[in-house]
Amino acid sequence: MHAIVDRDTLAAKAPNRWRRPVLMLIGPVLVAGVGLWFWLGSGDSVATDNAYVQQDKVSISSDINGRVAEVLVRESQSVKRGDVLIRIAPQPFQITLDQANASVAEARLQVAGLREGTIGKDADVTGKREAVAFARIDLKRQQDLLKDGFTTRARLQMAEHALSQAESDLAGAQSAAASARTAANVAGTHPLILAALAQRDRAALDMARTTLRAPADGVASQTDKVQPGQMIIAGMPTLSLVISKRRYVEANFKETDLEKMRIGQPATIKLDAYPSQPLKGHVESIGAGTGSEFSVLPAQNATGNWVKVVQRVPVRIAIDSADVPLIAGLSATVSVKTKIETKP
Secondary structure (H helix, E strand, O other): OHHHHHHHHHHHHHHHHHHHHHHHHHHHHHHHHHHHHHHHHOOOEEEEEEEEEEEEEEEEEOOOOEEEEEEOOOOOOEEOOOOEEEEEOOHHHHHHHHHHHHHHHHHHHHHHHHHHHHHHHHHHHHHHHHHHHHHHHHHHHHHHHHHHOOOOHHHHHHHHHHHHHHHHHHHHHHHHHHHHHHHHOOOOOOHHHHHHHHHHHHHHHHHHOOEEEOOOOEEEEOHHHOOOOOEEOOOOEEEEEEEEEEEEEEEEEEHHHOOOOOOOOEEEEEEOOEEEEEEEEEEEEEOOOOHHHHOOOOOOOOOOOOOOOOOEEEEEEEEEEOOOOOOOOOEEEEEEEOOOOOOO
């Protein structure tokens, strides 16, 4: 009976002697397997969580000084290119435009008077030319009479003087006519009119600038910064417009991750706001410089206590499709498949 119990006990304890060594081996094998899997797949892709959604933004500003009459958009309102955003009170600019139109009319009236003056000058030239012709005929007659002894030398000298005086008057009239034609600018548009037209065009342009329109499709933002009755200063930003058709992710990769990265490689984007809905994208461009190179105060490494720091390079990831609302500034995690070769 004791022999049977001992045999059963030994049979039950036999598997226990192998269980511990097997369990001790399983742990290292699993760790080695997982490590091997990560090692074999580590070169397939690179990832970073230093990434943010970016959208092009336009600050809407005025080209003129004026008082706000209307703000026609509200916060987060979608607008189309050409939609009116802000109207500036047009009355002062309309007055300036009316004054410019009056200046154009006045300039044209002045030029018309100058051109009419040239007609009188031309008539004066014609009269002086006829006087010269008559004086020449008279001089020729006195010369012929003197040869025949029917006149005196004094009378001949008077005829010569009359011809000289007539020629002098003709030269003066021709000079006055030329000056009048130059002043009237008969051959083209008069400078007085050109100057008045330029002033009118400037006034018309300022009048058109009283209406601020959207330069592209987008979403209005910071509309509370401008209110009716507020004075707008030329060049100072008012509201902002987030361009809706230009969305991308700026991922800051370590410089050691760029060896196999190429433009066109596919990327997976996971937004922190929508972690269960990954987006597809691709590498659009790789930055021409690290973030520190474009900082306001670039680091100066030529010092005795220099410490090497891994630099970050901005990589633009184009979003191929998005089924979730994208908001500028959202945090993201980007993974790029670097083993996929792209065509140059």
